[in-house]
Each structure stands twice: as structure tokens, then as C-alpha cells.
Amino acid sequence: MDVQLLARYPYVPLAREYVKAQGYQLGDLLVDAAFERVRRRAVQRVKGSMERDGIADVAAATEAESEVELLSYPVARLLLAELHDPYLTSRYAVAESKLLNERLSSEQDDRVVWTVATALGVPLEAASDTESFARLHFLDFLRHAPGRDPSWKLVNQRLSAGFVSLDRARVVRLTEQALKDRLEDEVAELERPGREVAKAFPKELPELTTILAAHRARFAQDTSGEVRIEAFPPCMKAIWGGIQAHVNIPHMGRFAIVTFLHKLGMDSEAVLKFFSQVPDFDVNKSRYQIEHITGKIGGGTEYSTPGCSTMQTYGICPLEQRDEVCFSITHPLNYYRKRLRTLPPAKPSPPATPPAQEAANAG
């Protein structure tokens, strides 16, 4: 692959090797005046993930421009590692993968689509009929198929001897999904970089933080400040109901609901207050754990809420109680946001039924 192509798809392993082979050092990229344009494009990438139109596609005509585009990617990851925000990471994964879709869709050469798809973990095989672009083993198809759309259900695919036939547009969509999943995992695991990143972006980092906070505020506003149990997904209702009934909820369940409440804007004190609605709740015993999970103590890691897939693996998801919203999301927080939109505005006075009864009724 030539550098122009690598610049368009900087996340394929070949791109990483190119950067290494060229001898570029991250330290230089951050500090050297020669890489000013790289740094600017990196900031643009991160900023773009919080904008409605996403990351702007730039055409790199010369080799030099291609190198800027290519190098801006690892620098953008450094920025994300420094900002260390799960919400931002999520948005970034979406934005980069949408940019990928745009670029792949406009590729003239089918072989590029093949190469990028395979490099991102979509192991395509040659089509067995004239109509399709490629085939994919159904287990790989299942891993990357977008969840919400019925036309993506396995039952509606052309499945033969374990292989699903796909047209080019579908291959591109799967590749987009594969990149999104990969970025979410990878970026979340990036270690906090040293001071050089903060020093290299003295203006930009605070600016990004402000934009992020504004975004967050809009997100938090969705929850109207007050957490509404009626909008809880079935898993959280079940956990909450169990806690109130003093049923022994497994650790993962307790962990999940604490991170859930925290992501909805509650700090550790608010979470404790929420839990103390439960009669005989032992605040002191739980304070340590809750403060740890919310990052108040012990290293500051704010844990993210497990997604639906994890909840199912651990047996926390009450499979039979899933509703249509459940099938349109892959994360409990998204269930809450979606459900919240359909509820009438919160009444100012507290509900007549105690929360335990409400959750039990609703769950």
C-alpha cells in the first residue's frame, strides 16, 4: 500500500509499520515545529468527534500531505489518552468509523475495500456467486453486524454452508462497525501519557476539555438532574429491586448499578444517598466500595458501566424481561436515555409509591 492509501486508513497494521519504519518518534511529533500541521490535524480529529458533522475528510494530494494525515492519527490517540474520558472515547470511535465508511465507500478499487476490511478483523472470502462482493463466515458476521436493523439479522441473510453473501456496501458497513468496536477497546486501554502531551497542547487541551464538558452538560441535562427509576433498563430495575429486597445481588450487579448511577451524574455521596432509601442499608460497609468504583479513592479510575453483552455473559441481564428498547441498544445507559425521551416530564413532588414498590411494579 502506498502512503496515500495508508493515510486514509491509518489504523491498519501496515500504517503502524510504516510510521515505525520511517523512524518517526512520538516525542518529536509532539515538540518539533516541523510537525505543527500534524498536531493541528490531530486536534481536529478529536474535536470533530464532538461535532455533528464528525471528522472532516481532507484530501491528501502530495506525499507530504499524506504523511501529515497519517501521523495525525497516533497523535490524536495521545490526546485521547490524556483526556481519558469514556464518553469522548466512544464518540471518537463513532466519528473515526464514520469517516472510514465515507472513505471506503468512495474507493474506486475494490481491492482496497478488501484489504482494509481484512486488516480490521473482517476476514472476507471470495464470493461464490456473481451477485455478491464477498462472503463472510456467519460467526464473523454476527460479531460485527449492527444490532438494531432487522435487515441485518442473520435470518434475513443469504447463508450457505456457514457463509453469508454480502454486497460491497454491507462489507463497508461491517468494517465501520469492526473499527468502532476495536477503537473503543483499544483507546479505553491506553495508558495515561507523561507530561509531554499536556506540554505540547497547552491551549488545545483546556479547549477540548471545555467542549467536552459542554457536551456532557447537554448529556446530563437529558437526565433532568434527577435520576428516574422508570427509565431504568430491566437489568438495573432487577438489581435495584433485589437490593431493596435484601436479596444477595452478585458483585457484578452491584458494581454495574453503581457505575450506572455514577455515569448518570451522581457522585459517591449521591449514590450513597440513593442507596440509603433501602431500610437497614449499611452505609459504612458500602461507602468504601462505592467511593472506589466512582473513582473518589484508590487511583481515581472511574469505571465504566458494563455493556449489555457483558451483562449477559455474567448472567445479570434478565433475558426474559427485555423489551423492544433493549433490542435497539447495546448499553444500559443508552436504554436509559432512549426511555427517558418517551417519559412525561418529572413531577415536582416525590412519587406516592415508595421507590421499592415503583421499581417492583415497573420491573
Added chain:
Amino acid sequence: MQDELRPQDVWLSERFADYYRRNPTPMPAVVERFREREFGFLFHGQKFFLRHVGMPTPRELRQFMIQRAPAHAYYSTAFYQDPNAKTMVEKGWRGAELIFDLDADHVPGAEKLGYRAQLEKVKDHFLRLVEDFVMRDFGFAEKDLLLTFSGGRGYHCHVLHGRALGLNSAERREIVDFVTGTGLQLNAFIRPMTLRTKGFGRFQKADNTVVIPADDEPGWGGRINEAIRLHLAALKALPAEKKDDVLRMNFNGITKARLLTLQKDLDHLDEDRIRGVRFPDGTRRGIVDVGVEIYKYMERTLTFDTLVPLAKGETDEPVTSDVKRLIRLPGSLHGKSGLRVVTLDLDDIRGFDPLADAVAFGTEPIRIRVEKPANVDVAGFQADLPVGEATVPEAAAVMLMCRGAAVPI
């Protein structure tokens, strides 16, 4: 803690223990990665379910079976780092077999049948599940599968292929939805196409024709072709007035002239053409020459009325989508029938008769008191037993006591 054991519980436990003693067949041999499995047991006359039992070696399991003689024995489809742990988090899930469980409960029409007939019917459906769906559509080879008779009223298909082990619950759900036809969208497979027109010159109008998957299309395509052929044949076979009623019911204001045209369309349907025709681009597709109203009628009714019940496979949805199920241990006995959980090759299944081939006990005459009138048919012994004393072969005695219909004397 233990409930009081009734005479039949003691008797059955002794017989079961004896069976396990006499049968050194290494049942655990079929269970791969033995040490990572959780085992579960139920006991005759006891309500509690013993779980979270890890077995370090097959020998421990054998000894347990002989000593405790469980009524029912299960093992986890999942692999765990620590099967003895009590919570999922502590157990450490390491993947799970993909499971299809077909029981008489899932097969429509089976409820009305006697036990022997039920077993036959379930077997037919199970073969279809394994051959058409698991092997042909999903592409698994026989060597990737473990097929068993459950000892009760059904069969299990375990997929052991390495790639299937890591599937999460949502992915397994997609797989079972494929088998049951859940979420099938007809317009993903068929579409109206203007292949012909009616009228002349400036009065010429397009009259729709429906292009459908050919009869040999893989996956649901071929099934849809078959269902459409059957559906149209059924519609065609209705007497003329009934046909009109159906069409009028579905389309307001349909004219008599149009009804006649549609009737003619139905009469002239060519089955071969519906099965498949070679197109200029080399593809083979089915052509259904019917007016747009019949197409819409098919779209509306096909999935719910005809297609899915005719073509779909049956299987237990919660079992497949569960990533941590406990399932019958091959080689163990089923506590409600006394029959064995038997591992089978695909070829063996066709000729398999559970009531002869899954029998674990012999012909020794046993005196019993029948407490509920019962029909028993096992190991070649058949009888309708009224309440009262009787002498029956051991296998029959076991079955009757397992069912709760008799007690030992």
C-alpha cells in the same frame, strides 16, 4: 435438611447406583475440558439441586455417581476457571458450547400423541434441525457436533467447534432466531418486478410479477420458495367463491373483472417456473406470474400463516441463547423415565428407538403396586396397568416408579 425418603426413592437410588457401578463406560469421555465444567445433580425424593460441583478427575465423578446415585445429572455447557465458585463473576466464564435442545414441548401437534409416537415425531424434527440448519446452513461438520437423546422426550445438539465457543448471548440469540424464522423479512428475499405488461399500445400498463429465490437457494431463500409454492397451491385449490372471498377480504373494492384475471393467473401458474428460471445474467430465480394483489396478499399472510410454521426449525430459544446452561450428562440416567442419555452418530439416529436402545435396566421380574393407572411400553414390554399389584420387568418397574405411577412392594 433431607426430606424423608419414600420406598420408591430408596429403591430407585439403589437401582441407579447399581447401574452406575455396572457401567464403566467413561461417560465423562464425551465431556471435553472436564475440569472446567460445573456439574449439577438432583436426587430421588429430594428437592434441592446440588450445584457448583467441580470434578477434578473423571474418577471422582464416577465415584460420586455410584455413591450418591443421582436421579438427574447435568454438566455446564460453559467452561469455567473455577467451577466450584458460587457466582458467575468468581467462576470465570471461559466460553460455552452452542446448544440446541429439542423437546416434545417445542413440536406442534406432539402434545396429543402417546409417548412412543411423540418420540418418533421429535426425532424427525431433530434430524431436520441438525441436517438442514446446523449442518447445511451453518456449515458445521458432524465431527463438530455431539448429538444425544436426552433420556426424556427429546434430543440435544451440542456444537463444540472452537469458533462457536466465544459467542455471547445476543449472537446465540441471532442463531436461534435463524432456526425459528423469527424476524424474517420477506422483502429481503422477494420483490415485485415488471416483467410483463397488459394491454396494447397506449393502454399498456405494467402488471407485476414476483421474483423469488429459486428452490435450491441456500438458507431461507429455498424455504421461502417452497412455502410460496405450497401457499399458492392451497389458494388455487380453493373453490372459486372461497378464492374470491379471500381476495375480497384482503382488498377493498376489487372489481369482478380483476378477480377473474387473478383467478386465471392462479390457474395458469406453472410450478416449474416458480421453482426457478435461468435469467440472462446467469442467476436462477423463481418467477410467480400473479397480479400485484396476490403478491400483496402473500406478503401479508405468508410469514405468519404459512411460511414460518411450515419451514422453520424448532428449538428451545432460552437454551440456545443462554451462555451458561446446565445440560444432561451423556451416559447418565433420566430420573423421570429411567432411560439413558445416549450419545448418537447422525447415521444411528434414524434407526434409533429410545424405548429399546436407551434402556438401562433388564428383564428381572419386579413386584410393584400401581397407584395410578398407567400405560407402559419399554424394552419390548407393553401393558395397560390398572391400580393394584403387578409383576413387570425391571425396566418397566423403573419407568413406572420414576413417573410416580408405582411403588415397590
